[in-house]
Amino acid sequence: MESNPVLLESKSSPINLLNEMQQLRLLGHLCDVTVSVEYQGVRAEFPAHKAVLAATSKFFKEVFLNEKSADGPRSNVFLNEVQVADFASFLEFVYTARVEVEEDRVQRMLEIAEKLKCLDLSETCFQLKKQMLESVLLELQNFSESQNSEEE
8 A cells, every 4th residue: 555755844954954053163163164354454264164155155156166176175265345243244144044233234234245145145134124214214204294283
């Protein structure tokens, strides 16, 4: 007798995988690339995993897939004109699917997402900017209505 196939799917596995990769990165375990960033003389190095960077950023995917075999695998990537705090936030986002930044940094996060071709972060920034704009417009509308009612 033939049985029907059933789907075994874990809702927690993706988040558990991200959490474990983040812990490995923070401890420096199994990291196979160091990303150096510099902006106005401030420089920092971030150990990371090529697979995570390539899976979340088309920029890194292109860099790693186009490595010259004669030079061997690339273990360092240098990014100029990228602020240390912004790249740290980018890494936190790609490893955890979330990051907390100040409202005035959302535009910079969008810019780094576009520079590194990270679609998930771009979409997240766009959605947040849209919500912020809608909130401001609602406040202006409420203010305008309250001014009109006071004038009447």
